[in-house]
Amino acid sequence: MSPGGSGLSVGDEVEVEVTAFAHGGHCVARHDGQVLFVRHTLPGERVLARVTEVGSGSRFVRADAVEVRHASDDRVVQPCPWSGPGACGGCDLQHVSLDAQRRLKAGVVREQMARLAHLEVDVEVEPVPGDDRGLRWRTRVEFAVDGAGNAGLRRHRSHEVVPVDRCRIATDAVTALEVTGRDWPGAEAVDAVAPSGGPAVAVEVPxxxxxxxxxxxxxxxxxxxGPVSFAREFAVSARGFWQVHPGAAATFLAAAMEPLAVRPGERVLDLYCGVGLFASALSEAVGPGGQVVAVEADRDAVERATRDLSSLGNVAVVAGRVDDLFGVPRTDRHRGRSRSRRPARSPLLPQSADVVVLDPPRTGAGTAVVRAVAATGPRAVAYVACDPAALARDTAAFLAAGYRLASLRAFDAFPMTHHVECVAHFVPAGA
Ligand SMILES: C[S@@+](CC[C@H](N)C(=O)[O-])C[C@H]1O[C@@H](n2cnc3c(N)ncnc32)[C@H](O)[C@@H]1O
Structure with a gap:
């Protein structure tokens, strides 16, 4: 109990009935009016939960299920020996069957959409080709290095390094680099990268x-x-952004492009374009009479996209933050306030666009960017989202700006973890 006796303290163990699965990979339980976020369990289970953290004001408590007293039918023997209470923090769902993982993630997408966008959606989480029943898919792994130079993976919500033999969700090519079997004196981390178009590399950081x-x-x-075929190679910095599941880039590209039905001659915006995955496909779709304006903030990605897409002739890569270029305030989500700095709208962004593709980072695009996108008057928008809560918030902004959700798909691009990727399409409400 806490010093005042009013609640739970770190290290306490209590038996709880586990109810829902929540966004973030934990389940919800209650004890004496306190909400517990419990990892390593499943809805319907009764477990002994050990408290690992108490939130400010004791309003919520984090805990690990250290003993399962009534197990869910969805529970399986975890394939990875390094996962579990107090162990590697990389995976949340090793103890859950793959079918159930996808059902739970679909429930999270539905719940976020209902809560934040007031929309009832019917969505399934689809598999992405290229993994081995949820294992051996991660083409990029950041191994942490401890003070003695040993590489491993970080404990959940900790800087401590767990000395794993290998990561079960990493691809064979990542494992073959044997990062964990070598000494890395002076390194803070080692990025193991196994790209689809060349040999794997281990990159020391710094x-x-x-x-x-x-x-x-x-x-x-x-x-x-008729059918469109797309094939292309992208040069990416080993530490730059690229999807980590081997089937993800192709799957998201097809899922975004098909409902957009981009026509020759159209003007398209590709926001948060990285090295130009969507921009290059959009360039082919709009043809020589069309135009693609691709926006990216990371300088290295901008340089590569500019170099690699310049020969296409109809793509302009614009360097900068999307919010700055639209001239809308940057939103500081943690404090819920806008920063005072507000640049003018950049002339490099067209006033109108036929189609917009957005693929923002986890924080989402934000209401001001969504409003600015809607103000360009697109007939269709594709939104690729790695966080369902951010997507739901931005969906609410699209609805308020006169758009409706035309389709929503979700993909299991991060099996064994709570993460899920969504591809949404918006069209004007009257369309
Ligand atoms: C999820 S990645 C998508 C990249 C690309 N669409 C792809 O599929 O490879 C998000 C990208 O947004 C960029 N980014 C993050 N914040 C940004 C901002 N405010 N304005 C522009 N780009 C941003 C990141 O550098 C990253 O390349």
Whole structure:
């Protein structure tokens, strides 16, 4: 109990009935009026929960299920020996069958959409081709290095390094680098990267030079004019952004492109474009009479996109933050206030666009950016989202700006973890 006797303290153990699965990979339980966020359990289970953290004001408590007293039918023997209470923090759902993982994640997407966008959605989490029943898929792993130079993976919500033999969700090519079997004196971390278009590399952090890796994407989708095939190679910094599941880039590209049905001659915005995955497909779709304006804040990604897409002739890569270029305030989500700095709208962004693709980071685009996107008057928007709560908040902003959700798909691009990727399409409410 806490010193005042009014609640739970770190280390306390209590038996709880577990109810819902929540966004973030934990389940909800209650004890004497306190809400517990319990990891390593499942809805319907009765477990002994050990308190690991108490939130400010004791309003919520984090805990690990250290003993299962009534197990869910969805529970399986975890394939990874390094996962579990007090162990590696990389995976949340090793103890859950793959089917159930996808059902739970679909429930999170539905719940976030209902709570934050007031929308009832019917969504399933679809598998992404390229993993081994949820294992051996991660093409990029950041190993942490401890003070003695040993590489491992971080304990949940800790800087402590767990000395794993290998990561069960990493690809064989990442494992073959044997990062955990070597000494890394002076390093803080080692990034193991196994790209689809070349050999795997281990990159020491901090380090002098970050190598470039090649990623190959080949996919197809239906269009009004018949099937479209797309194949291209992308040069990416080994520490720059690229999807980590081997099937993710192709799957998201096809899922975003098909409902957009981009037409020759159209003007398209690709916001948060990275090295230009969507921009290059959009360039082919709009053809020589069309135009793609691609926006990216990371300088290295901008340089690569500019170099690699310039030969296409109809793509302009604009460097900068999307919010700054639209001339809308930057939102500091943690304090819920806007920063005072507000630049003017950049002339590099067109006033109108036929189609917009957005693929923002976890925080989402934010209401002000969504309003600015809607103000360009697109006939269709594709939104690729790695956080369902951010997507739901931005969906609410699209609805308020006169758009409706036309379709929503969700993908299991991060099996064994709570993460889920969504691809949403918006069209004007009257369309
Ligand atoms: C999820 S990634 C998507 C990249 C790309 N669409 C892809 O599929 O490879 C998000 C990208 O947004 C960039 N980014 C983050 N915040 C940004 C901002 N405020 N304005 C522009 N780009 C931003 C990141 O550097 C990153 O490349």
């Amino acid at each position: 380090g002098e030079e970050v190598p470039e890796v090649l990623e190959r994407v080949s996919t197809s989708w239906r269009s009004a004019h």
